[in-house]
Ligand code: SF4
C-alpha cells in the first residue's frame with residue numbers, strides 16, 4: 539500500500555511538472571523570512587523519493603543520512619505522514635546550527651514543494667504561485683524561427699517571400 543501511495547505521489551509530481559512545462563508556466567516563490575521557525579517544527583520530510591511515514595523508515599534513513607538525526611518525531615499529519623521538529627531550533631525561532639544546517643534547510647522554500655502538492659507552513663511569509671515562463675516562450679519562439687533564413691531581395695519571388 540505504501541509503495542502504491544509513493545508511486546501515486548511520484549506520478550502526480552510528474553503530471554504537475556509536465557502540465558507546467560506544457561503551459562509554459564513556472565513555480566515562483568516570493569517573500570522573505572520572518573524567522574517564525576515554523577519550517578523547523580511540525581514538518582514532513584521527503585527523503586529518497588518518499589515521504590517518511592513510519593518510525594522504522596525514519597530510523598533507517600537516520601542511519602543513512604546523519605543530518606536527519608537532528609529531527610525528532612512530534613506527531614502525524616491527517617494524511618498519515620510523520621511530523622518532525624528540529625532539535626536545533628532555539629526558543630527565539632533561530633537555528634542553533636545555522637552554519638551546518640542541511641541542504642534541505644538551505645533550499646527552503648523550494649519549488650519542489652509545489653510539485654509534491656505540499657504547502658508552506660502557517661505563518662510563513664514566503665508566497666508560492668505559478669506564473670508564465672516568458673523565457674521559455676521566447677526560447678520556443680527562437681526555435682520555431684530557426685528554420686527560416688534571410689533571403690536577398692532579388693531572390694524573394696523565387697523563395698515565395700514576395701510581398702506584391
Ligand atoms: S537545522 Fe536549523 S534551519 Fe534546519 S530545521 Fe533545524 S533549526 Fe531549522
Ligand code: SF4
Nearest residue numbers: 571572575577662663
Ligand atoms: S516558515 Fe517561512 S518565514 Fe518562518 S522561518 Fe521558515 S522560511 Fe522563514
